[in-house]
Amino acid sequence: xxxxxxxxxxxxxxxxxxxxxxxxxxxxxxxxxxxxxxxxxxxxxxxxxxxxxxxxxxxxxxxxxxxxxxxxxxxxxxxxxxxxxxxxxxxxxxxxxxxxxxxxxxxxxxxxxxxxxxxxxxxxxxxxxxxxxxxxxxxxxxxxxxxxxxxxxxxxxxxxxxxxxxxxxxxxxxxxxxxxxxxxxxxxxxxxxxxxxxxxxxxxxxxxxxxxxxxxxxxxxxxxxxxxxxxxxxxxxxxxxxxxxxxxxxxxxxxxxxxxxxx
Amino acid sequence: xxxxxxxxxxxxxxxxxxxxxxxxxxxxxxxxxxxxxxxxxxxxxxxxxxxxxxxxxxxxxxxxxxxxxxxxxxxxxxxxxxxxxxxxxxxxxxxxxxxxxxxxxxxxxxxxxxxxxxxxxxxxxxxxxxxxxxxxxxxxxxxxxxxxxxxxxxxxxxxxxxxxxxxxxxxxxxxxxxxxxxxxxxxxx
Numbered sequence: 001x002x003x004x005x006x007x008x009x010x011x012x013x014x015x016x017x018x019x020x021x022x023x024x025x026x027x028x029x030x031x032x033x034x035x036x037x038x039x040x041x042x043x044x045x046x047x048x049x050x051x052x053x054x055x056x057x058x059x060x061x062x063x064x065x066x067x068x069x070x071x072x073x074x075x076x077x078x079x080x081x082x083x084x085x086x087x088x089x090x091x092x093x094x095x096x097x098x099x100x101x102x103x104x105x106x107x108x109x110x111x112x113x114x115x116x117x118x119x120x121x122x123x124x125x126x127x128x129x130x131x132x133x134x135x136x137x138x139x140x141x142x143x144x145x146x147x148x149x150x151x152x153x154x155x156x157x158x159x160x161x162x163x164x165x166x167x168x169x170x171x172x173x174x175x176x177x178x179x180x181x182x183x184x185x186x187x188x189x190x191x192x193x194x195x196x197x198x199x200x201x202x203x204x205x206x207x208x209x210x211x212x213x214x215x216x217x218x219x220x221x222x223x224x225x226x227x228x229x230x231x232x233x234x235x236x237x238x239x240x241x242x243x244x245x246x247x248x249x250x251x252x253x254x255x256x257x258x259x260x261x262x263x
Numbered sequence: 264x265x266x267x268x269x270x271x272x273x274x275x276x277x278x279x280x281x282x283x284x285x286x287x288x289x290x291x292x293x294x295x296x297x298x299x300x301x302x303x304x305x306x307x308x309x310x311x312x313x314x315x316x317x318x319x320x321x322x323x324x325x326x327x328x329x330x331x332x333x334x335x336x337x338x339x340x341x342x343x344x345x346x347x348x349x350x351x352x353x354x355x356x357x358x359x360x361x362x363x364x365x366x367x368x369x370x371x372x373x374x375x376x377x378x379x380x381x382x383x384x385x386x387x388x389x390x391x392x393x394x395x396x397x398x399x400x401x402x403x404x405x406x407x408x409x410x411x412x413x414x415x416x417x418x419x420x421x422x423x424x425x426x427x428x429x430x431x432x433x434x435x436x437x438x439x440x441x442x443x444x445x446x447x448x449x450x451x452x
Contacts, residue, residue, distance in 0.1 A: 150350075
């Protein structure tokens with residue numbers, strides 16, 4: 001691409017939007033919008049523009065790159081606000097650097113080292129980012145190769161570790177299991193006094209003092225209504241968050257256990 | 264003492280290399296996840312060096328006769344798997360397609376986590392220059408990363424690291440098999 005591009009011809013900036021997108025699976029609709037241009041973020045876009053200009057990364061033509069960056073951002077309409085914010089932060093930084101470059105440099109005072117180039121920090125970030133981008137490509141290649149290899153049976157992760165910390169997803173699975181069981185059982189619901197979260201936490205704390213290990217499934221099964229179950233679930237999350245309690249799963253798909261850490 | 268040692272040696276020698284290789288092969292076959300030399304050694308009541316040698320010999324055997332299977336070292340253990348070149352044939356039978364690939368954002372996030380672990384979300388943002396929340400969610404759901412406790416700093420942010428599943432997914436023996444991040448230097452110019 002030539003540097004003779006003018007702003008009257010924004011078409012020249014309409015990059016090959018759909019070049020790689022077939023490969024890309026979005027986590028959410030919002031991210032998909034961002035990926036239209038196959039850029040993973042503002043740094044990625046910047047690197048692309050610098051390459052496009054065949055500019056030296058150690059001597060970025062800031063004014064030109066900033067202009068192109070801004071034009072691109074204008075093209076990215078309907079972007080997710082959170083993601084857009086990151087792109088705008090970069091735009092602001094670029095403009096700041098551009099401004100600093102325009103200012104005449106102060107003469108060096110004796111004993112002072114040369115003033116740092118305003119672009120230095122950006123270059124460092126770009127270089128670091130590029131390393132991780134290459135690492136991501138390496139992972140991509142590895143996973144492609146790996147997809148061509150098949151094993152006899154399913155590979156369960158983390159089975160060798162005697163104790164694996166259970167994730168929130170494991171917790172939710174257990175919770176849903178109980179919920180669905182409850183659904184079948186409740187034929188007639190009798191009014192009962194609802195237990196508060198504070199009381200539930202107290203109960204749970206007491207139980208954990210009495211027995212060092214508490215099976216989550218058992219605890220949930222003691223609950224009589226959906227409401228109590230939900231309260232119990234929140235109590236578990238709360239006690240794990242605030243107190244020295246670990247959530248442990250001894251083997252894959254095994255029981256999830258609550259255990260108080262050291263006295 | 265001396266006689267005892269001799270006895271032990273004698274006992275060990277009862278098994279020929281071929282026998283040991285056969286036993287290792289059987290165990291690796293039934294194991295549903297990479298099996299470590301340590302586990303093999305415990306079960307076979309052999310010392311690790313002998314088991315290691317048997318595993319290596321078995322691997323060469325598979326390679327030498329261009330078997331459809333390969334014995335490979337992965338996630339700290341050994342695993343029997345089909346050979347890469349045969350993927351089309353195997354897929355035809357299994358009727359599977361390559362599963363959905365990770366997004367660019369997820370891969371980048373995973374790369375940062377793999378190299379910087381344990382790492383917090385703000386630290387990932389610093390490197391990527393963009394929010395990674397939904398990528399983190401995907402990676403957690405796919406169990407490629409796990410939480411690694413809170414960082415003792417303001418706000419006690421959660422830290423993340425890679426899981427064993429990560430090693431399996433990317434065909435790695437262990438994390439040290441990843442090329443050093445400094446090796447990705449040859450960039451733009």
